[in-house]
Amino acid sequence: MTEPLPPFPVPGEHDPSQDPDGLLDLFPASGVTGITGITGITGEQPRLRADAARNRTRLLEVAARLAEECGAAKLTMEGVASAAQVGKGTVFRRFGDRTGLLLALLDHHERELQAAFLSGPPPLGPDAPPADRLRAFGTAVLRHEHAHRDLYLAAARAAARADAVRRHASPPTLLRLSHLGMLLRRAGVRGDVELLAQTLLGSLDITLVDHLVTRRGMTLERLEAGWNDLVGRVAGPQG
Amino acid sequence: MTEPLPPFPVPGEHDPSQDPDGLLDLFPASGVTGITGITGITGEQPRLRADAARNRTRLLEVAARLAEECGAAKLTMEGVASAAQVGKGTVFRRFGDRTGLLLALLDHHERELQAAFLSGPPPLGPDAPPADRLRAFGTAVLRHEHAHRDLYLAAARAAARADAVRRHASPPTLLRLSHLGMLLRRAGVRGDVELLAQTLLGSLDITLVDHLVTRRGMTLERLEAGWNDLVGRVAGPQG
DNA sequence: CGGCCAACCGGACCGGGGTCCGTTTCCCTG
DNA sequence: CAGGGAAACGGACCCCGGTCCGGTTGGCCG
Incomplete structure (x- = not known):
């Protein structure tokens, strides 16, 4: 499952049709995405032996x-x-730990979302003003993670127990942070954009969202409205 | 350790010297604080047998x-x-699970912080304008949790693996949320105050803060400035 | 004082994550 | 095609959180 790899641009040569915001340049060729099975942004891993590759796909199928x-x-x-x-x-050996397996299972979904905000149609994609994209980004993430919340929740919980790196610095998270930062800057926001991005992304945290929805009875619509309100306050009037 | 109990007001009769904001009324007499060892807000537990009480204190001493x-x-x-x-x-039997033990170890620290923003001196306590208290609250939480980050981090990680209730709805968290909500309202903020409080509190999350400090090299001062900036954007101009 | 029962105690037990290392398989090279 | 070494495999093993239940103890009541 989820193995076919839609070609992603190689950093260095800049393909505006796939990466119009130049975001991928932030990710060095090897590092960031090296976690087992996460090849969603840059290159591949060293290449697996035949039996290993076979087992890998079988494991993913079974796990799914x-x-x-x-x-x-x-x-x-x-x-x-x-x-x-x-x-x-x-x-x-193949996935490192349970978190790695869950992340690998999420890889496919994650690519869909990434494609949507990296190169999809407006208001999420590049052909829209940054403020609109900012709003669209939040609701997109909310809906996307809610749609696949079983997996996202399990992955978040698994990541939380170990080092916080998997939780706060996984490749998908880093990409979202960069994206948010870029949008904030383009929207004319001044101040500590990096920190602001962290805060904004934090408000979309799947465990928090799930708690608010499941335990506190908030609707997704309310959370989306909250996001729009927040973006308005942060990026709205003065900048 | 940490066993002597500074008298906390009993809900129902309102002691303005201890609870000038009327915040404690939000917590029903029994529920919320019933988690083992957390008696920081309302009453006690049913009373332990002699040997059990003895063991409890010994366990806390040893654990500390x-x-x-x-x-x-x-x-x-x-x-x-x-x-x-x-x-x-x-x-x-005594602490329920590892999270309960860690929470019990934190009880003492948690009371100190609570006392500070419930009834301490300004700008954190009641004798200051809400906007100032809002700012002070963030920096107080940041410093407090950073000072005891070993325990807070361990507790957060332990809580994360299980139900999110322990993480997003523990008594201390609920109290902080109520407090933030109260301050936001008093500061004249309109909109979804409950959700806003969640977002603001989320930006102080110990696992996030620790990651930013440890891995990303941000200083506490920068985070404090970020909080002040955030409060300004959220509660500042229009309300 | 004696008896009774709830509460408590202890440690054997289980499940699941993660590690280790002897064995097997692949694939490259000669 | 044969040989060798790196990579992959498997499952026994360890650790730790959490559960369970038979035995014990404390404290109240008659």
């Missing part, structure tokens, strides 16, 4: 099926391993 | 010492149990 059937929260490494008829060690 | 020596991250339930010469089951 199990997640579908029992919920991502109940996905266990051992369960995936035995269902795929491989040893537990193989799963860990 | 171990956390001091090896870092809260390395605190294990079994380690605490054996160091305190009791069975593992006893620790779980």
